[in-house]
Amino acid sequence: MTQRLVPLLRPSQSMAPQRRNRSRFVPGVAIGIAALASLVPFAYLVIVSLRPSSQDGGSLWAELFSSVPIGQYMLNSALVSIGSAVIVVVVSALAGFGFAKLPYPGSKAAFAVVVAGISVPVATTILPNYLNLSHVGGVGSYWGPILMYAAGATPFSTILMANFFRSLPDELVESGIADGAGYGRVFTEIMLPLSMPALVTIGVLAFLGAWNDLLIGLLFLPDPDMRTISVGIASLESVRSSNLDLVLTGSLLSAIPPIAAFIAFQRYLVSGITAGISK
Template identity: 60%
Template sequence: MAPLRRRRRVATRGWGKFTMIGLAALASVVPFGYLAVISMQAPSGGQPGDLWTTLFREVPVVTYLRNSTIVSLGATITTVVFSTMAGFGFAKLRFRGSHLVFALLVISIGVPGVATILPNYLNIARLGGVGTYWAPILLYAAGSLPFATVLSASFFRALPDELIESGVLDGAGFPRLFAGILVPLAVPVAVTVGVLAFLGAWNDLLIGVLLLPDPEMRTISVGVAALQGVRVSNIELVLTGSLLSAIPPVTAFIIFQRYLVTGITAGITK
């Protein structure tokens, strides 16, 4: 009887976990389904799909999407490049005070971006960065770098030192060793860091509002937020714009989800 009871307990726990995962997935899917249904409804006196036509006709969403793509990809590339190099340096090229610097880097992960937005804005304004693409790219990358560097360092620390030593003995310098051997091995972590940086930059509103005041340089998040009470009062149109804004990050997450799981697991467990 004991083995039978044990199997029943295992089965019950399995169904419980499955139910919790299903509820979490349902809670994530329902909002997108609701937005999709609202966006395809016919407005008063109109036809189904008119909301999308109105959105593209009255709002420069293509320009907003272009601006978001420039800023998000710029921040993503910057984060991936510098976090990968810094992670390798902290993991394999130890220097005096590296442990202290790494500890400060870990502590900085807990500092909210809102706490530093005012001094960052003042500094960027003095440099003439307000209204330029490089300013939000720099801030988004700076906000993503601490966690990205820690994750990359965890991955590189798990690689055997013999791999690097053999490369050095074969005559490969550290730049060649890093670019030719270690970077291909770090693809899962690099993709994980890149997707997280992209999502953070794409969905952010505050930095875009402060550093891109020109309507022609608005990102899609800022553009959708500006719809309500400024250009239109149609909540259905605002929800349609929100759905359009959510499509690129959701697509990126779906495409790279396999790398995300691998990269985060490698950075935590190794």
């Protein structure tokens, strides 16, 4: 009887590796298609940027830099994006630590308000913020859009940091307090080093959001010399309305810093977002 059962078990056992391979093949194909769909537009931009200029037959890159102060636009975007990212990281880390490890009466209600802030579209706040900041010199100054970008990214970043800090044992804080370190030293010497993946994640996301934005930069920085790269690329249509290749070349240049930031910090991004949404 045993000898008859053994052959019957072998086919099902041999099918198990095939099923596992099939289950891995389908997601792999889907990921490959998604990756290809993402790379095709970027590859097209690279091909276009290598074409000769329609104006004088020279390089499109040379025409781009001669048409607009593209270097100044890049510096303006870097200033605004890095400034807003720094504010987001500092505020979100402090707020997240407070919500996660220092509960106080009404902290749950305050955290609910932060969560509700995610549902508020940025476009609905631009007009009142524009009017308010125009009275205090925020329009036409770099700090105006910096605050706007930071305010828009802080709610999500605070939630991510609070969830990350909740995933850390409370004993870390308790042991530090017992040793006389105080909450300030516990935060800076224990919690911040452990939260580096989450900090890098919110910093990169805040940087990318500010770098790629067009509307806030267009409204709050009306001076042509203070334009961000997104606004500067949009202005190319009025400078060379018939040369679409020039606009696409500028778009490629604008995409390089975000891609470089993502590649440089990709190992932190996955772990940071996973830890921030795990609870």
